[in-house]
Amino acid sequence: MALQGGGAKEPETHSNRCVRLCNPNIATMKEDILYHLSLSTSSHDLPAMFGDVKFVCVGGSPSRMSAFAKYVASELGLGQSGEDHPNICTGTDRFVMFKVGPVLSVSHGMGVPSMAIMLHEVLKLLYHARCSGVTAIRLGTSGGIGLEPGSVVITRQAVDACFKPEFEQLVLGKRVVRGTDLDAGLAQELLQCSADLGEFPTVMGNTMCTLDFYEGQGRLDGALCSYTEQDKQEYLRAAHAAGVRNIEMESSVLAAMCSACGLPAAVVCVTLLDRLRGDQVSSPHDLLAKFEQRPQRLVVHFIKKRLAGA
């Protein structure tokens, strides 16, 4: 593990902790092409572009992350229009990225592999840019278990489909299991922010991260389904008993990779439906749009509080 900034004499705290990579090869590369971001260490001055980043906010949908960047700009009083914060990754259509002061807003698509590609490249970007004191937060949508739709869940632990706090990966064909630790203090801080706002119900709970939206989450309405409503209910109730309050598709890899690279990370997802009551996302479009703004409200409040306290 290559520890950046090893020459510092101050004791390491959150605010001066550099982003470190778990790969000694990167420091020796002449050029590093961040292919899926369409950025590179030779064509872009990454320290100048990104050196002051303190918050990396990520979410699945490109348009949602564009809206989030605009919302951050208006709340922080930075820039007057969307044009002040253009998409940085115009050379590709894989992801979008916006920078508003110390806040980076990046899309990650759907599922663990897509999130992992973005994270590998954004973590390298932060390393090349010599960023320190960076916090990572996913703002997402999810299916709830036993919660009123529109409730927000702050993740205590990201767990797999067997309710274990593990992220399993195949590396050179062999199974490697990593922990999915999230930052407990950060989760608590976010919960307090929701209490400050008092606008929507928010709970802390475990988040189940699956590789599939249909069969992988026990849905009865996919193109394939080989189990009954009763099997589904038993599975979801067992998940609930294990502390799971919502289900999504990216939290475990975010937790595993940020933890490995020394970034405190959190996951804040709104629930679009209660899976105990159904599988289809059938709420009207404008209600869903309102729900999707809740993690954004919460996280912007958190960022403003952090910046005011800094």
Added chain:
Amino acid sequence: MALQGGGAKEPETHSNRCVRLCNPNIATMKEDILYHLSLSTSSHDLPAMFGDVKFVCVGGSPSRMSAFAKYVASELGLGQSGEDHPNICTGTDRFVMFKVGPVLSVSHGMGVPSMAIMLHEVLKLLYHARCSGVTAIRLGTSGGIGLEPGSVVITRQAVDACFKPEFEQLVLGKRVVRGTDLDAGLAQELLQCSADLGEFPTVMGNTMCTLDFYEGQGRLDGALCSYTEQDKQEYLRAAHAAGVRNIEMESSVLAAMCSACGLPAAVVCVTLLDRLRGDQVSSPHDLLAKFEQRPQRLVVHFIKKRLAGA
């Protein structure tokens, strides 16, 4: 398994075979919301919109699938401009979809989970639209093993990171393994199309489908890496010895799901680099763009040939 069109008296052949789902629940649903496509059986007349679809062409990048739709339109003499074939999924930014005569061009994002979401919903769309004789083809990019960059690989078998022709999934927390059969006749037909064109090297070989682009494919340039160049070379050479000629991130779930639903499927990917010689995608942008057109050239030639023979 619910077999559609069971009342037909003709013997079932490819051209009259209906898309069937492996889920008896769908036939009994009053409404089916295809959430990530922003389509539904009550708001859209799916048989009228999609009943004549015969070719479902999918690829990761939305702009590539938009370009493919325009190319198909010009080659089939259908429509004069891009405006004649607008994106059908305007209500969402998860996927794009274009229809040009019998050809559907759909993006699937990156990785198995994103592809699976799109496939569940597109397979249900084809079922609701009462489509028959449909062929599915992925047009993708990949890393090659021992091939000149720009070579095209037509997949014989989609294999996992242990080189087995299996797709493993967690369903209700239990491991389920499905086969990854692709249509051998279709692959042969596509290989013949490349020979007809004679424009670029094309081989048939196994395709390794991984859940990660960096560690999962033995790259040395991710944010995390815990093995050596030698470990990587040994792994890739073992893959080559097992018949693997390229690596990508979606083929196995396409093979497994299309096979389960009675759709002949194929995977046609261009290789952007030779992984035995490096990890970074460093070719100039215009050369990569030229490479990406090759699967499109091949598949359009195949579609024209099929339509001429029909």
